Amino acid sequence: MRGRTLRAVDVVAEALERIGRADPVLCAFLEVWAEDALRRAGEVDARVAAGERLPLAGVPVAVKGRHGLRAAGPLLAAGGVAVGATSVPGPGTPWQTWGLGAHGRTVNPWRADRTPGGSSAGAAVAVAAGLVPLATGSDGAGSVRIPAAWCAVVGLKITGGSLPSRDRTGLAAPGVLARTAADAAAWWAAVRPAGADRAPAALPVSAVWSPDLGFARPDPEQVALARSAAGRLADAGTVRLVRPSRPPALLDPAPAWSALRTPGADRSGAGRVRAGNDRRLDALFAGADLLLTPTTPTAPHGHEGPGDRYSTALTWAFNVSGHPALSVPAGFGADGCPAGLQLVARHGREDLLLAVAREAERRGATA
Structure with a gap:
């Protein structure tokens, strides 16, 4: 998209089509914001045409829960396009490994009779099923890492306190679910706080x-x-x-x-x-x-x-x-x-x- 061989509106439209086809079975989304997403994608295309270099230009992003858009500002500023809110456990759910989407109980994409993990349930499923390449999460006890493990994706929980969190206990930290570590790194590059460690790693x-x-x-x-x-x-x-x-x-x-x-x-x-x-x-x-x-x-x-x-x-x-x-x-x-x-x-x-x-x-x- 940065090279203008693709348009953000086309990429986002394809993601919305995948969600529409798969989500009645997977139940990964609470809400899908098709109209807003296409409008935002058009804005990204205009920004790219004007010469802006956007590291996440036109990348479809899912956010955790109905309030997840509040923390997605850095992703949108980098050119990401929020397409919807992913499922979390429903009201009164005793086990945080459940998810409840708009179409019903969230299922594991590898075995529908199993849970995907949680509480970032829909986020992991949306990424594992290829509906979006990135989904935001939050992790208060394992809520990013557990669904990442059970859905075969990458899940990162960042250092506690390094980014704002709505959790007053200090236990929860933001995170991301992605198909690859490179995609998770792109998320981290977009949201990382000023002064975060950038020391290169000498492997092994x-x-x-x-x-x-x-x-x-x-x-x-x-x-x-x-x-x-x-x-x-x-x-x-x-x-x-x-x-x-x-x-x-x-x-x-x-x-x-x-x-x-x-x-x-x-x-x-x-x-x-x-x-x-x-x-x-x-x-x-x-x-x-x-x-x-x-x-x-x-x-x-x-x-x-x-x-x-x-x-x-x-x-x-x-x-x-x-x-x-x-x-x-x-x-x-x-x-x-x-x-x-x-x-x-x-x-x-x-x-x-x-x-x-x-x-x-x-x-x-x-x-």
């Missing part, structure tokens, strides 16, 4: 593997898929796996996370857990650049709910600590459902996460 970088963070109970298949993905990263020369003197062992963040989310709760225990894990993570990152884990403890569950294990077991520690984290596709289980590998870095090192994932994709090391 050192990485520590942990199947369970010392407290979780992941299924063996999820561990095996993620460990194989970590091995592929090492074989491709993007990471160098190192063995620490002690296996990573964090404190279970579940009580701390719950206390921080509950008005009036005693937060003294949460403070101790947060401080304890911060010390352990500081020590880990003093000796390695990345921490690698499975993204989820289980495969996607059915629409009736997750049973007795939260899908957040391996993700929400990094909402409490604020570290940036990225989920990349790790392969498929025996049930045909995707799994993810989670990469965690020091605060402010989103560029490192994206550089490793981009190079792994280039070398064919991701699923």
Whole structure:
């Protein structure tokens, strides 16, 4: 589009046609803004014709929930075109892995009898199904990374507090779901705050593997898929796996996370857990650049709910600590459902996460 071989209005019209054809089955969208999107695409074409260099010129973007457009300003300024609001859990939904779209319950594009994960449910489905190349998300306990893993896309949660968030607890951070790490990097380039770390990554970088963070109970298949993905990263020369003197062992963040989310709760225990894990993570990152884990403890569950294990077991520690984290596709289980590998870095090192994932994709090391 920047080279004027395509028009933004045509690209957006094609995206709207795909949404119209697929969404009655997938239920990924709450609202589709066809008229506004085509108008905005025409404005992008006019800006390009006037000589503006727009890094996301005409790229169709989906935003999370009906209020997601409020945070999409940098994307629109870069030439992106918001085409609609993606599904999130409905009112009173007990499990945040559900999504409820305009046409009904959001389904996993790989198996309709399974959940896509959540709460950025529709965002992950819209990207995985090729309806849009980018969808915004927010991640308060794993709400970007879990659906990314279960829909076989890339999901980035940025460093806590680095961009504005409506969550007063400080647990939630903005994020993105994309088909590739390069697309996620394009989103980050458009929204990154002034002064964010731009240090180039010299690959391979050192990485520590942990199947369970010392407290979780992941299924063996999820561990095996993620460990194989970590091995592929090492074989491709993007990471160098190192063995620490002690296996990573964090404190279970579940009580701390719950206390921080509950008005009036005693937060003294949460403070101790947060401080304890911060010390352990500081020590880990003093000796390695990345921490690698499975993204989820289980495969996607059915629409009736997750049973007795939260899908957040391996993700929400990094909402409490604020570290940036990225989920990349790790392969498929025996049930045909995707799994993810989670990469965690020091605060402010989103560029490192994206550089490793981009190079792994280039070398064919991701699923």
